[in-house]
Amino acid sequence: MSRRGTESNVGTAVTPDDIDRAAEVLAPLVRRTPTIEVPGSEIGLDATLVLKLEHLQYSGSFKARGATHFVATRPVAAGGLVAASGGNHGAAVAWAAQRFGHDAHIFVPTTASPAKVTRLRRYGAIVHEVGDVYRDALDASRRHLDIHDATAIHAYDDDVVMAGAGTCARELDRQAPDLDAVLLACGGGGLSGGTAAWYGERTEVVAVETPGTATFAAADASGAPVDVEVSGIAADALGATRIGDTPFRALRAAGATSALVDDEDVIAARLHLWNWLRIVVEPAAAAPLAALMTGTWRPRSAGDRVGLVLCGANTTLDLTATSAPGSLVTGPTR
Template structure:
């Protein structure tokens, strides 16, 4: 009887191979140098604008890599998503000439559901949570010729998301700390796998979606209650096994931020950079504004702004 391999972080070699495999299908997103007000002082940070990726988030990296590494070309790709992963899977499927079906909870933002449909995928609304959508998608993915593209808990997806860090390490090679939002663990796991323990990676979560924080406290992935401002993009009920293994191996620390700090981060990104981040995309920056991570003197900090699929009406400045 064979047993599945234990969860493990992708290697740097696997992430580099993923970057070569998806080259030309994803954007090399830019970085910008910026000074952020933290505790009465200006802290220089390097901001990775991953929200400028195709479909408005980092997700196409993992989606393309999962499909391109499938043993056989699928006739259908199936995914469950709170929104951003579904957009990415629909985009990748259309680019590769494959049909797609995406299961989303009924609470998914309308702008994301419309975007998934606009990219040619079938959308099935199921239940009130990502977990319910995931259960329905698993049944559909058992159909002949179908390929499940998990939002985060898959080695190929992790390796694809790790290409964010590969790029950032080339664009800003001397970072001491990288702040990254954490939901299901695909992005933080991929970034941690690339950097390893040599560069501090901090997983940032809201109090309403503390998957990594709870897992580190328990010593294993555990279910958490999910809700609040960033639930559509950080709304996994538990961190994935692969992302957690990667985070632990790299010594990732988890910090929690308030929703008010997330709102402040969104406003600051808009006011200073004219960047329209969604709440989940601004969570990493919120760690600086909230004091959840206080940089030391001379510490070189990178911030991944990972998503921009939000209605910007609440960012409008008063006339």
């Protein structure tokens, strides 16, 4: 049996060398997503914003990096791959499984957006919708692993997955080597932890969260990962019940900070990205811009260069509405 097969990969620190090696593996397998520079004056800041368009990644989010790194470097049991996910990790695992010729069983909470569930099925995954939060889906996936010879891929608390996610930061660092800070959404911590592991203390890392998904803020206050009550507009992407141990250690070691933004501010930032740049992202991906627009986080000095990672775009775009064609769907999708 391969029950919780990836948990043996948890516990060691992910280093820049690990991320370099992951980048070598991933170079022919994932996209090198572009960046664009825009003036911060658009939102009242004396700064330059460098947007990393990671929502253009395969499967619609940064998660393709971690999932593909795992599938490309680890053995997969006969029963295929098993993952619990709010949607994006599941889509990435399903995409990687399809690419490498494996079956994929994806367990998602019932709060996962229909757009994400639809995409899972398009990639050929067998989708199991269970419970209200990520922890419910994770528990169900573990029960599946008790009776099937399959290989689990944790969504974030796994060294191999986090090293893969860290290649996004490595890539950004090469595209914009002079950043003063990097802001990105944080749920379970795979992306933020991988980013912290790459940059260390040389560039400020800011984990942006909503009150209903504040896993890092809660862990930072407690000194260790703790459970949080999950709710809100970003819960389908950031809805981990607690931050992973490995990501938390990386964030703390880098001196990362948490910035909390309300759901309403995330909605406003998401609409602003559309109106300003014609970029459509899911709510979680707009959280970093919300932190800047609300003043929750501010650049330390005039003229700073600030990176924003737009981490995913598995969302709903209403192309059929007659009153406002192409309008973003900003309310609850389930």
